[in-house]
Amino acid sequence: MSETKTVLLVEDEPNIMEALRFVLERDDWRVVTHSDGATALGAITDIAPHVVVLDVMLPNKSGFDILRELRAGQNTVPVLMLTARGQQKDRDMAIEAGANRFMTKPFANRDVRDALNTLIAQ
């Protein structure tokens, strides 16, 4: 890779965050993390990452709401949504809210890496 890409992980489970950081940094991603839902939107705007990994169940504000507000603000940053609730309606809601990809926990590390690469290539 010619330049370092930035990924913002919005996730409140420290273990999951640590695992993802390890996997992505190994792939030369610049990993920034944020764990609070209420301030996540501001973090995305401020950091302006190349891609966002967004959890659904965050403290204080759900990932769906954050994404909706992000898209309402004309921000088109690619977003990969991760959720521990694996129902179809969660998937639908994610796409509707403006997610580019949607993944159910637990995930394979490879799938996350591939998904992020695909998202920044588009």
Next chain:
Amino acid sequence: MSFNLLILASLGYVVFLFIVAFVAEDRAERGHSGWARSPWVYTLSLSVYCTAWTFYGAVGFAARSGLEFLTIYLGPTLVLVGWWWLLRKLVQIGKAQRITSIADLLSSRYGKSNLVGAIVTVLAVIGTTPYIALQLQSVSLSVAAFASNTPLGPLDVAKTTGIWVAVGLALFAILFGTRNLDVDERHHGVVTAIAVEAVVKLFALIAVGIFVVWGVADGAADIKNRIDASEIAQFNVDNSRWIGLTFLSAAAFICLPRMFQVLVVENEDENNLSIASWAFPLYLAAMSLFVVPIAVVGLELLPEGSNPDLFVLTIPLTQGADGLALLAFLGGFSSATSMVIVAALALATMVSNNMVMPLYLRAQNIGATVSGDVRAVVLVSRRLSIVAVLLLGYIYYAVSGGTVALSSIGLISFVGVAQVLPALIGGLFWRGGTRTGAALGLIVGFSIWMYTLLLPTLFADTNVYSSIVGDGLFGIEWLRPYALFGVTRLDPIVHSVFWTMLLNASAFIIASICSFPNPVERLQATTFVNVFDLAEETGGWRGAAIEAEDLLVMAQRIIGGRDAQRLFTQVARKQGKEGYLPDITPDFITVLERRLAGSVGAATAHAMMGQITGGSSVSVEELMAVADETAQMLEYSNQLEVKSAELERTARQLRNANEKLTALSVQKDAFLSQISHELRTPMTSIRAFSEILREGDVNGAERARYADIIHDEARRLTRLLDDLLDLAVLENGQVSLNIENARLEQLINRAIDACVNSSSQMHIKRNRANEAIMLATDPDRLAQVFINLITNAQKYCDAPKAELRIRIADLGPSVQVDFIDNGSGIGVAQQAVIFEKFSRLTDHARAGGAGLGLAICREIVGKLGGTIEYLPGQDGAAFRVTLAKSLP
């Protein structure tokens, strides 16, 4: 004067009356009854009150008792002037209820009682028959007065005359009184003929009076002197007789069947009454004007022993004024015949309607359904009744003619019919009057009248009765007919009036109070007593010409605006009047009534249409039918209401169940979602780190750390599964408790031991002295609860020097264990949900559990028969566990 001329003149007069009646009837039939309906004809028809007994008898009365004869005119005058609102009420009720006679009125008022109607009828027949006989006698006597020169002799002439007069009157009454049966029909012919006769008798009496004053005597001054000189001026005024007779004639004016006939039944227009109320007293005054002069002159002029009852006739005869005598005769004839015709008509209606028809209908068992056949039967029955009444009168006359019994029958008859008064007045003004009361009052009054007046007069000549009169019935002195209960000083008439009225009214009132009216009676009572109010309510329709607009207004109220408009438009189109309101045709009324019946029931519709189109009120049967229909509808609508209430209840239950199911479903969804999240989160870490480790691209420190994470997350998973299973078991009630006696202190020790480890810095304050309490409980489960609460405090207490106070309160049968920390506590909104599943307060990491702890605690404490609650208002988070010391 030739007897033949008299007969000829009489026949001519009779033919004239027939023609008058015929013409009036004919015009009325063709709708030209304008003048026959005038208040003047009505007023004159009231003169049936003045019979031959008044025409001839007033002079006789004056000759015998002075001015007392005036009471006979005073009574009606008082009624007309002072009580005309009573007459108005009678007339209104008569019209509204289609009353045909006074018997019908009382029968109708007292719940259509045949019994009351029959009693009144019997009373009227017995009271009136002698009176009819009196009229026949007066005509016969007056004819005989002319017959002194005939070969037959006066007596034979009298008898022959009697029978022919009776036959002629029967013919007249049948011809003009029973032509048809229409309820609204009035006898225009009869009334008009009577009005003519009224003029004739007044004219005749005044003519005789003028002749007497200015022909025989020398004018008014001379007459005055003669009066002063005569006995008439000497008569003492007997107050009790004056009051008694005035009352009696007033009562008779209202109660006499013939008076009721002309006052109420033949009344065309209520307003005629207001004219009659002053015009008829004037007529009576004119009738009485020359009574005293004629009596005085008669007494002077005619030989001792002459019948003063015939002075009106004999004065002109002896003075050679044959023409005047003929006029006087026709006056008397008019008085007699008008009374007999109207009385026969009224009695025949009563006999037919209140005695014959009920019996006939019962015999035929056809109920009240009036078919064409029944109409014919009614007509025949009325005609036969007329013949019977007149025959009765004639027989009575033939048997007792010329005796004292007959000449004094006038007042006696008045007392008889006056027995109707209490029931009549009571019925009009007192809702409480009942059928039993009316019947009893009538019977009591009637019996006393018979005993004290009628029988003593009729059988005055017989030994049996004279002994009763002298010594009382069975020799009991206080039962003497003329001195009942020892009241000896009264005149027989006044005596009888006093006792009959007193006992009649008392019986009526007491029996009414003691008896209970049936529904029809109550309905009728209200209708009668409130006739003015009712009339005012429906006054808008009454009398006014019926307009299609009125019908439209009513129809809209009943079948709704659109349907009514459509119906009227349809009918108008059929009538070729498109765009206008339709004409009121019988067809249209039938169509409309049928349409209304669909909405409100047949009887109601009929009653409504009747009210609007006929202006007449509703019959009892109609009202009862309406009431029945209404009751049925009410019943039906009640049933519907019950059904709809049931449906509503069911729907509500379904809705509730559905809401519960929905809520459960939402809960279940949320629960599954939560479980999914709680399971997947540790599994995600486990999988991610497992993959990292498997790829082998890690150093030793990292490997050890990641293995620890995997281990911790696996334990977290296990704990979660344990909790879930525990909760499921508790919630499903499948938990088995091991109840033992345990010391509270030991349980708390156990819990603290389980929680306090090296990492915990929380200080726990307790007062062991208070903890020396024995409990019957499941020690393991209760310890689990305590552990949970202590753990929560350790997890969430955010005070720099965390502290947990365990406070015990011994309440006798139960014990409270409070766990209070010194943290910032729990917000009010969250207090409500902390005992629900997965209600973690802060983020996952810090809680380290799935939020099932307090839910499990609640289940356990509940199983142990206690409660757990959040205790607000403490320094920090506070929970209170309340437990019974021994399980029930």
